[in-house]
Amino acid sequence: MLTPLYFDILRTIIYENTGIVFEEKKSYFVENRVKEHMEELGISSLKDYIFKLKKDKNILRDFISKITVNETYFYREYYHLKALAFLVQKENFGFPIRILSIPCSTGEEPYSIAIVLSEVLINPLNFEITGVDIDKNAIIKAKQGIYSKRSISKLPSQYLKKYFIEINNERWQIKDTLKKRVKFYEGNVLDRIFLKGLGKFHYVFCKNLLIYFDNKARLKAVNNLYDITAEGGYLFLGHAESISNSTALFEPVKVEGTIVYRKVTEEEDEEF
Ligand SMILES: C[S@@+](CC[C@H](N)C(=O)[O-])C[C@H]1O[C@@H](n2cnc3c(N)ncnc32)[C@H](O)[C@@H]1O
Structure with missing residues (x-):
């Protein structure tokens, strides 16, 4: 005991x-x-x-x-993928569009993003996705890209056929063409130096993690993510993870019916 x-x-x-x-x-x-x-x-x-x-x-x-709790699956909180698809077609950040998924757990979230972007962008070479998680075993699984029925249950069947190879009735493997679009690293959202080493991202997905943090750790994580978000870039949080009352670094904006957070630049901040 x-x-x-x-x-x-x-x-x-x-x-x-x-x-x-x-x-x-x-x-x-x-x-x-x-x-x-x-x-x-x-x-x-x-x-x-x-x-x-x-x-x-x-x-x-x-x-x-x-x-760590690694719960995740393909096309989780689909409304955010829809908002991302809308934004990448509307915003003009230049290419390649860079997206970070932190925490990425076993890879379902960054691969879902890769599927959505492959569908909406004319040239699939126009995006780079990075997945980061603190759990080394989750990162090993993400790199393998082999998934169970449970993981893919929300994925539309046409994408299962297009982007996966069926190993057997129970397991599917991500095709190499899609796998190549995502790089995975073991890392901590609270490790500022590690994050800075990844460069800047136009879209940052940090979903279903901050809910486990206290205010101090949450603010530290959001500050770190602010530093690696490109000017005018967007932060996506889980549905129970609002930050509008605790920081002015990102402003909530409604996109395709859902709330995402846009980075407030220093100039915009000075206007107030
Ligand atoms: C519930 S999963 C969320 C996965 C995915 N974002 C989603 O929404 O489906 C939470 C993940 O956070 C990871 N994690 C916990 N603390 C972390 C930290 N400080 N930095 C990076 N990842 C962390 C865990 O290993 C776990 O895989």
Whole structure:
């Protein structure tokens, strides 16, 4: 049984390394993951395990992989893909259009974006998509691009035929032509230096992550994303993740019936 003290030490490690806040009621979840990890490592004392977590980056990465929630699927929150399709045809950012999906989990979101853009852009070489997630195992799966029935259940069947190879009745693999359009990296949205190294993006998808953060981590993430969003670029957040009350860096705009956030440039800000 995880004592309150040990739970507190573990959730502090999680928060400092990911921004994710675990409340007391989630103690059992952390406990189960820790137990499983300790068994895998052959460690029987919690004190030794915590010592290893703090000292060994690879053990920490494995732990983070265990406690992250990777829930995602193709064409999730389709209204945002529709808004993106509208914007790429209306805005004139020049080419290639650069899109970031952070967190990308196992890849369904960036590949969905790649499908939509392949359908609406005349030249498929006109876009570059980057997927980033803190979970190293999610990134390995994203690079493999093999998906279950559950992952593709919302994907229109014509796109399944066009962009996937059927391995068997249960599994489909993304075709290489689409795979080449997406680059994946293990990384943290709170790591400013890492993010800056990726360059600037015209569209940033940061969906279903900030909901797990507290205000401090949320603001840090939004500040980091502001820095890597191109002038006039757009931020897409999950439906429960409004930032309009906490920052003026992005302004909400309605696109195709949904809210997305447009980067407020320094000049625009000075007008007020
Ligand atoms: C629920 S999934 C969201 C995936 C996708 N954006 C979607 O909406 O379907 C949340 C992901 O956030 C990742 N994550 C958690 N903390 C992170 C951080 N600090 N930086 C980057 N990714 C993080 C997790 O590994 C997990 O894959």
